[in-house]
Every structure is written in C-alpha cells, then in structure tokens.
Amino acid sequence: MNQNVAIIGIGYTVPKPKTPEVSYKEMTYLAAQMAYKEAKISPKEVESFVTAAEDLHEGTSIFDEYTPDQLGAVQKPMHTVSGDGIQGIIAAALQIMTGAFDLIVVEGHSKASNIVTPTYVLNYALDPVINRPLNINPHYIAGLEMRAYMQDSKTSEEDVANVVAHNLTRAALNKLAPYGAKISPKKVLSSEPLFEPIRKLHMPQTSDAAYVVVLASERIAKKKVKPVWISGMSFCSDSPTLETRDWTTSISTQIAAEKAYQQAGIKNPAAEIDVFEIDDSFGYKQLQHLEALKVYEKGKAKNIFENGDKQKLSTRVNPSGGTLGVGWMHEATGLHKVLEVVSQLKGKKGKAQIKKAKVGLAQAWRGLPTTTCAVVILKNQK
Amino acid sequence: MLETGIRLHGTALEEEDFKTHRVFYTTDIPKLQYAWDCGVAMGHYLKGLKQGKLLGTYCKKCKRTVIPPRVFCELCFRNMDKWVELKDTGIVNTFSICYVTWDMKKLIYPEIPAVIEIDGASKGKGILHLLAEVDPKQVKLGMKVKAVWKPKSEREGSILDIKYFKPI
Numbered sequence: 001m002n003q004n005v006a007i008i009g010i011g012y013t014v015p016k017p018k019t020p021e022v023s024y025k026e027m028t029y030l031a032a033q034m035a036y037k038e039a040k041i042s043p044k045e046v047e048s049f050v051t052a053a054e055d056l057h058e059g060t061s062i063f064d065e066y067t068p069d070q071l072g073a074v075q076k077p078m079h080t081v082s083g084d085g086i087q088g089i090i091a092a093a094l095q096i097m098t099g100a101f102d103l104i105v106v107e108g109h110s111k112a113s114n115i116v117t118p119t120y121v122l123n124y125a126l127d128p129v130i131n132r133p134l135n136i137n138p139h140y141i142a143g144l145e146m147r148a149y150m151q152d153s154k155t156s157e158e159d160v161a162n163v164v165a166h167n168l169t170r171a172a173l174n175k176l177a178p179y180g181a182k183i184s185p186k187k188v189l190s191s192e193p194l195f196e197p198i199r200k201l202h203m204p205q206t207s208d209a210a211y212v213v214v215l216a217s218e219r220i221a222k223k224k225v226k227p228v229w230i231s232g233m234s235f236c237s238d239s240p241t242l243e244t245r246d247w248t249t250s251i252s253t254q255i256a257a258e259k260a261y262q263q264a265g266i267k268n269p270a271a272e273i274d275v276f277e278i279d280d281s282f283g284y285k286q287l288q289h290l291e292a293l294k295v296y297e298k299g300k301a302k303n304i305f306e307n308g309d310k311q312k313l314s315t316r317v318n319p320s321g322g323t324l325g326v327g328w329m330h331e332a333t334g335l336h337k338v339l340e341v342v343s344q345l346k347g348k349k350g351k352a353q354i355k356k357a358k359v360g361l362a363q364a365w366r367g368l369p370t371t372t373c374a375v376v377i378l379k380n381q382k
Numbered sequence: 383m384l385e386t387g388i389r390l391h392g393t394a395l396e397e398e399d400f401k402t403h404r405v406f407y408t409t410d411i412p413k414l415q416y417a418w419d420c421g422v423a424m425g426h427y428l429k430g431l432k433q434g435k436l437l438g439t440y441c442k443k444c445k446r447t448v449i450p451p452r453v454f455c456e457l458c459f460r461n462m463d464k465w466v467e468l469k470d471t472g473i474v475n476t477f478s479i480c481y482v483t484w485d486m487k488k489l490i491y492p493e494i495p496a497v498i499e500i501d502g503a504s505k506g507k508g509i510l511h512l513l514a515e516v517d518p519k520q521v522k523l524g525m526k527v528k529a530v531w532k533p534k535s536e537r538e539g540s541i542l543d544i545k546y547f548k549p550i
Contacts, residue, residue, distance in 0.1 A: 023421025029454045060414035069456035116415035
C-alpha cells in the first residue's frame with residue numbers, strides 16, 4: 001500500500017444480550033472515551049469520522065446525523081457506510097491513503113435488542129416483488145445455503161455441529177463473549193430443527209455493544225505505542241439474486257481475500273497468518289469462509305478438527321468463539337472481530353491468547369441475505 | 383430500443399387499471415417495530431416530565447446548561463457535571479405555522495411547532511414542542527411562553543406530558 005495506515009486505539013463496550021442501562025449514544029460515548037484514551041488523542045484532532053450503520057437497524061433514517069455528539073465529531077466530516085464495520089475501516093483507511101487525512105475515527109454499534117421485529121426488518125433486505133411475497137421467515141436462506149454447501153463440499157451435519165460446539169465452548173473462555181457454553185456436537189445435532197438443515201443452536205444470537213476505532217497515517221502512528229498496521233484490505237459483493245447466486249462458495253470472501261493477500265504479500269495464509277477471526281454464523285459459514293480464504297482447499301475445511309491438525313488451526317481460527325459466541329451485532333459484527341485480532345496482536349487475550357501472534361485476519365459477512373464480505377489483514381509490525 | 387432488441391415504450395396508467403388488476407402490482411405493509419433504550423439522560427428527562435419537571439444538565443467547563451439533557455458534553459467531550467431543574471417557561475426561538483396535514487389536507491386550526499428556549503438553559507438551548515391558545519398571527523420570536531401540563535394522573539413519562547406551550 002502506498003501509504004501505511006495503523007489502528008492506534010480501539011474502544012468498546014462489553015457485548016451483552018441487552019443493554020437497557022444505556023442509550024446507543026451513551027454506549028458509543030463510553031467506547032469513544034476508551035479509544036481516544038488508548039490512542040492518546042483528543043477528538044478535536046480527528047479530521048473525519050465514519051459510522052457503519054443501517055437505518056432500518058437503528059429505526060432512524062439518515063442515521064449519521066445522530067452520531068457526531070457521542071464521538072466528539074460536531075462540525076466535522078461524518079459519513080455512513082451502510083455496511084459492516086470492516087467496510088467502514090476500509091473507507092477510513094482509503095481516506096488516509098489519499099494523503100489528505102492523518103487521523104480518522106470509525107464507529108459501529110449494535111442495539112439489536114431494541115429491534116422488536118428483527119425478522120421483519122431482515123425481510124426488508126429481500127426483493128420486494130419476487131421474493132417477499134412468498135412470506136416465509138427469511139432465515140430459510142441460511143438453510144438453502146447450508147444444504148448446497150454441504151452437498152458440494154461433502155460436509156456432514158456432524159462437521160457443522162463440531163464448529164458450533166467448538167466455538168461456543170471456546171467462547172466460554174472469552175470475557176467478551178456472552179454466549180459461551182460447554183456444548184457437545186451431539187447437543188447441536190439434537191437441537192430443534194428450524195430451517196433445516198439449520199437448527200436452533202446454529203443460529204447466532206444478537207448482542208448489543210459499541211466500537212470506536214482510531215486510524216492514523218504512519219506519520220502519526222509511528223509516535224504511538226503498539227500501533228497495529230493494516231497490511232491488506234478489501235471487500236466485495238457477489239450478485240444478490242437468490243435465484244441465480246452460487247450457493248456453495250463465498251466468492252466475495254475469495255475475491256476480497258485474494259486482493260488483501262496480494263497487498264500484504266501473503267502466499268500461504270494458513271502458515272503466514274497467526275490468528276483468524278472470521279464469520280461463523282450458522283456454523284457452516286466458518287467452513288465455507290475458511291475455504292474461500294484459502295486456508296483450506298475446497299471441501300477440506302471440515303478437517304479442522306481431525307487428529308493431526310499440525311497447523312493448530314482449530315486453535316487459531318476464532319479463538320474468541322466467533323459470532324456464535326460473541327453474538328451477531330449487525331454492522332458492528334466485524335468491528336468486534338477487528339478488536340479480537342488487535343488484542344491478540346498486542347498479547348492481551350489472556351486464556352484465549354495465541355502465542356506470538358504477529359499477523360491476524362478479520363473477515364466479516366454482511367449477514368443474510370447478502371453475499372457481501374470484507375477482509376482486513378493486520379500486523380503488529382509494519 | 384436496447385441492444386437486446388427489447389423495445390421500451392411507455393403506457394399511461396389510470397387508477398382503474400390497478401383496481402381491475404390490469405397491471406401487476408404487489409403490496410407490502412412494513413412491520414418495523416423498535417423499543418429504544420432511553421439510557422441515563424433520556425431516562426431522567428422522561429421521569430422528570432412525569433413529575434412535571436424540566437431537567438437539564440450542566441457542563442462547568444463550557445459553562446453550558448442544555449436541555450434536552452445529555453450525560454456528556456458534545457463540545458468538550460467529557461461527562462456533564464450536574465443535573466439542573468429548569469423552569470417550565472421560556473421564549474419562542476423559532477416557529478412554523480402548519481396549514482396542512484401529513485397527506486396535505488387543509489387544517490381548520492393550524493398547528494404551530496416551535497423551539498422554545500427554556501428559562502435557565504443556555505442561549506439557544508430549548509425543546510421542540512407545540513404552541514396553542516394563541517392566534518397564529520400573533521406568534522413572534524422572543525414571545526414568552528409557559529408549558530401547559532397534562533393532569534398528573536395522565537402523565538406517563540413522555541414529551542406529551544406537556545400538552546403545549548401558551549403565551550404568558
């Protein structure tokens with residue numbers, strides 16, 4: 001990349017299923033204070049702000065009008081990225097790479113608990129003329145994809161159950177993961193079928209939290225303690241059409257990853273990347289995404305739990321417990337993954353710490369019914 | 383004509399065409415419901431309204447008293463220092479006279495939304511509400527007004543616990 005960009009501070013609130021004690025503004029203010037303290041900056045120094053938000057998830061349109069106060073962004077440039085927070089980070093990094101900015105802040109939060117009719121809101125992401133009239137709970141789309149993926153990759157329901165059980169069990173070690181629990185694959189397989197092959201324990205639950213990320217140019221970052229450098233980044237959307245999309249492969253992850261690897265000079269991701277925080281919604285997505293990320297060949301990601309996992313990928317992939325453990329947080333989902341990777345690269349993850357982690361990858365999926373994915377590669381050395 | 387050979391030509395449609403299903407259409411009624419956490423600042427504010435009080439917050443660094451209240455000062459970016467109970471009187475900062483409804487039907491009695499700078503709050507800090515018991519032609523910027531509250535038994539912790547502001 002022609003201009004190095006680093007994360008010099010991240011603030012957050014701990015993800016929880018519900019947060020009635022604070023408004024979204026107060027939650028974001030707490031995260032912003034934490035981020036600015038870590039970055040040793042005042043918001044007055046920040047030149048531009050990005051918020052990753054979707055109006056329908058907030059219940060307020062033109063939502064970026066409501067974000068300046070709690071970020072210290074009054075009378076500053078502010079714009080919304082209607083996408084995952086990693087897309088917000090990329091938008092901010094690109095602004096810095098123009099050379100016009102040195103310090104940019106990205107905000108993303110979830111008040112998923114405030115959405116009373118989440119399934120109906122989700123349905124609004126479907127085509128109104130040819131899909132919505134079928135009037136089915138739109139989570140069936142995960143069922144369609146899981147079945148097609150399993151058939152194509154010769155992956156079994158047991159393989160997917162292993163992912164769910166593994167991630168929920170690991171989440172129990174993560175203080176930031178409210179859904180951690182020691183659950184066996186058998187329990188996953190015997191949980192209630194909802195949108196077969198999707199079962200109840202495949203479903204990510206939602207969390208509330210706020211994240212504020214401070215990005216800086218090299219000029220600023222080199223003066224800070226432990227900056228984490230962005231060495232590759234990309235995002236991509238495939239065709240949204242349910243009738244004609246490729247259900248078997250996350251092509252958007254594949255393309256985004258290829259570009260990010262090229263920027264970061266990574267040839268063998270499984271060997272060169274120490275820690276992966278990737279989307280694992282519904283369990284099968286982790287396997288599908290690992291293959292798209294070229295960590296495994298097509299159809300081989302299920303081998304992650306086999307004896308002889310010489311590369312210890314079962315430990316290095318989603319040590320946080322993933323989205324299944326931490327919770328689905330709409331646009332903030334990817335920002336939590338970035339937080340986990342940054343914490344790993346700084347050696348701050350306690351029981352879940354991956355030893356000598358120097359390079360990490362965060363990948364986010366935009367959620368049902370989308371085919372949009374974003375990838376960012378982070379390093380603790382430039 | 384597009385390169386595909388498909389001709390694009392317009393056809394004028396009448397309401398009757400929809401009624402008789404001569405044209406295809408789909409109907410979608412949104413079911414979007416939210417229950418927003420009001421948090422500390424709005425929680426206190428709404429509780430105050432139920433008690434018949436207007437609550438603001440004060441920032442000693444900026445020397446500002448703001449209403450509606452917030453727990454942080456958006457200018458100096460630190461916690462507000464204290465809660466302040468304000469009067470339920472103020473002056474009209476700006477107003478509009480609305481002669482039509484949502485669907486543009488003529489109103490017999492115009493509605494008058496106004497920003498009312500509350501007495502005791504810093505200059506320019508006030509609340510958005512309605513004016514009533516006033517001839518729209520008589521409303522002026524700077525006019526002194528006072529809140530008309532709902533009876534205590536009918537208040538529920540809402541901005542509507544104030545019915546409107548009227549001139550004093």
